[in-house]
Amino acid sequence: MELRVAPAELDLAEATLVIGVLEDMQPVPGSEEDFAHADMGTIEAAGFEGKVKQTLALPHPEARTMLLVGMGTEVDFESVRAASGNAVRAAKTERVVTRLAQIGIDGATRAVTEGSLLGGYEFKQYKSNGGKVKVEVVDVVDGDEAEMTTAATVCRSVIRARDWVNTPAIDLSPAQLAEQMAEAMTAAGLEVEIWDEDRIREEKLGALIGVAAGSDRPPRLVRATYRPDGAKSHLALIGKGITFDSGGLSIKSASFMEEMKVDMSGAAIVASAAEAIAELDIPISVTVVAPLTDNAVGGNATRPGDVLRPVKGPTIEVLNTDAEGRLVLADGLGVASEAEPDLMIDVATLTGAMHVSLGDKVAGFFASDTGTAELVRTAASRAGERFWEMPLVHDYRKQLDSNIADIKNVSGSRYGGAITAALFLYEYTDERPWVHMDIAGPAISRETAGDQVKGGTGIGVRTLVEVARHLADS
Ligand code: BES
Ligand code: ZN
Ligand code: ZN
Numbered sequence: 001m002e003l004r005v006a007p008a009e010l011d012l013a014e015a016t017l018v019i020g021v022l023e024d025m026q027p028v029p030g031s032e033e034d035f036a037h038a039d040m041g042t043i044e045a046a047g048f049e050g051k052v053k054q055t056l057a058l059p060h061p062e063a064r065t066m067l068l069v070g071m072g073t074e075v076d077f078e079s080v081r082a083a084s085g086n087a088v089r090a091a092k093t094e095r096v097v098t099r100l101a102q103i104g105i106d107g108a109t110r111a112v113t114e115g116s117l118l119g120g121y122e123f124k125q126y127k128s129n130g131g132k133v134k135v136e137v138v139d140v141v142d143g144d145e146a147e148m149t150t151a152a153t154v155c156r157s158v159i160r161a162r163d164w165v166n167t168p169a170i171d172l173s174p175a176q177l178a179e180q181m182a183e184a185m186t187a188a189g190l191e192v193e194i195w196d197e198d199r200i201r202e203e204k205l206g207a208l209i210g211v212a213a214g215s216d217r218p219p220r221l222v223r224a225t226y227r228p229d230g231a232k233s234h235l236a237l238i239g240k241g242i243t244f245d246s247g248g249l250s251i252k253s254a255s256f257m258e259e260m261k262v263d264m265s266g267a268a269i270v271a272s273a274a275e276a277i278a279e280l281d282i283p284i285s286v287t288v289v290a291p292l293t294d295n296a297v298g299g300n301a302t303r304p305g306d307v308l309r310p311v312k313g314p315t316i317e318v319l320n321t322d323a324e325g326r327l328v329l330a331d332g333l334g335v336a337s338e339a340e341p342d343l344m345i346d347v348a349t350l351t352g353a354m355h356v357s358l359g360d361k362v363a364g365f366f367a368s369d370t371g372t373a374e375l376v377r378t379a380a381s382r383a384g385e386r387f388w389e390m391p392l393v394h395d396y397r398k399q400l401d402s403n404i405a406d407i408k409n410v411s412g413s414r415y416g417g418a419i420t421a422a423l424f425l426y427e428y429t430d431e432r433p434w435v436h437m438d439i440a441g442p443a444i445s446r447e448t449a450g451d452q453v454k455g456g457t458g459i460g461v462r463t464l465v466e467v468a469r470h471l472a473d474s
Pocket of ligand 2: 245247295321322323324325
C-alpha cells in the first residue's frame with residue numbers, strides 16, 4: 001500500500017472518499033462539505049451511529065463512494081488511527097482519498113499513516129487466493145510529507161516484525177530468522193554478526209546452549225551494532241528469540257502450545273526497532289542482542305534439576321524447562337552488558353502470568369529505577385502503545401533461592417510469576433539502568449480493529465523508536 005500527500009482539490013473519480021463521523025452525527029473538521037451529500041435517512045436506516053468500528057458506504061457526486069467511518073466521541077490521535085485502519089479494510093476500491101489528516105490535531109498524518117499501513121496489513125503468504133484488502137493507494141488530503149515519511153518508515157519495521165511473528169516455526173528456524181534479521185539490519189546500516197553454535201559455545205553462553213540442547217535445529221545469536229557519528233547515548237536492545245516453545249521436557253499442554261511460534265516476538269521487535277532507528281538516522285548508538293533457539297524435547301534436552309552456567313552472573317538450577325525465556329535472556333543480557341550501554345531494554349513474551357495480569361491489549365514493563373520508568377511511560381504514550389509499569393518487588397527474590405546453584409529459574413509460589421521472572425533477569429543486568437518488557441499478552445492480537453489485525457502485532461517497535469528519540473534529544 002502506498003500513501004501520498006494530496007491537495008485539498010483533487011480528482012475523486014473511482015476513489016473511496018473517507019469521512020470521519022462522530023457519535024453526535026457531526027463530521028470531523030474539514031469534511032463538512034462532503035458530508036452535506038449524505039442522506040440522513042439512509043444513515044439512520046443503516047443503523048450507522050458513528051461508533052468506532054462502524055463504516056457505511058454512501059453515494060457521492062464525484063467519488064465512486066463516500067465511506068463514513070465512526071470516530072466515537074473524540075477526535076484524537078487514537079480515533080483517527082483506528083478510523084483509518086477500519087476505512088482501508090472496508091473500502092472496495094484501489095484508491096482511497098482520506099480527509100482524516102485535515103482535522104487540525106498534532107500527529108494527524110502519523111495517525112492516518114499508521115492506521116492505513118498497519119490496519120491494512122495482511123499476512124497472505126500462505127493464502128492460495130491472496131488477501132482481502134483492495135486498497136493500493138491512499139491519498140491523504142493536506143497531509144504532512146515529512147511526518148508521513150517518518151511514520152511509514154516505522155510502520156515498515158512494525159510490519160517486518162509482524163511478518164516474522166506470523167511465520168510458522170517450520171519456516172523460521174533460528175538460522176533462518178538470524179539470516180533475515182541480519183539482512184534487514186544490514187540494509188539499514190547496522191553492523192551484524194551471527195554467532196553459530198560453535199561460537200556460542202566458545203563464548204560460554206551456557207544457558208542458551210542448555211535451552212538449545214533439545215532441538216535438532218542449532219541456535220544462533222545475532223549481535224548488531226549501530227554507531228552513528230555524534231551519538232549521545234548507547235541503548236542496548238535484547239530480544240527473546242524462542243523460535244518455538246514446546247516447553248521442553250516440562251512440556252506444555254496442547255492448547256498452551258498452539259500459539260508458541262510467537263515466542264520469538266521479542267527478537268523480531270528489537271531487530272525491527274533497530275532497523276527503524278537507523279533508517280531514521282536517530283543519533284544514538286544501538287546494540288542489538290538476540291539469542292535464537294527452539295525449546296524442544298530431543299533426547300539431549302536439558303532436564304529439570306540440571307544446572308546451567310550463563311556467560312556472566314549466577315549459575316542456574318533449571319527446575320522447569322518451560323521457563324526458558326529467562327535462561328536465554330540471562331546470556332543475552334550478559335552479552336549486551338559487555339558493550340557497556342547506558343540503558344538496556346529487553347523485550348520478551350516471557351510469562352503467562354503477565355498475560356493473566358493485563359490481558360492481551362496491554363504490555364507490562366519493569367524498570368530498574370523511577371527515571372527510566374518515566375522515560376518508558378512517556379515513550380509509550382507518544383507512540384500510542386499501551387505499556388503499564390509493574391513493580392520489581394525485591395522481597396520476592398528469596399523465592400528463587402536454589403539449594404545447589406546460585407538461583408533457580410522458577411519460584412516455588414504460584415503467585416506473582418511475572419515479577420519473579422523480572423527479578424530473575426535483574427540478576428543479569430550488571431546493575432545498569434534496565435527495562436524489561438513482558439509482551440506475552442499483546443504480542444498477538446486476537447481481533448482485527450483499528451491498526452491491529454489478527455496475529456502478530458509488533459508491539460514495542462513504536463515505543464522503542466520513541467525511547468531512542470528521547471535519548472537522542474536529552
Ligand atoms: N513463552 C512462554 C510464555 C507465554 C505465555 C508467551 C503465553 C506467550 C503467551 C514462557 O516461556 C513460559 O512458558 N513461561 C511459563 C513460566 C513458568 C513455567 C514459570 C509460564 O508462564 O507458564
Ligand atoms: Zn516456556
Ligand atoms: Zn517461552
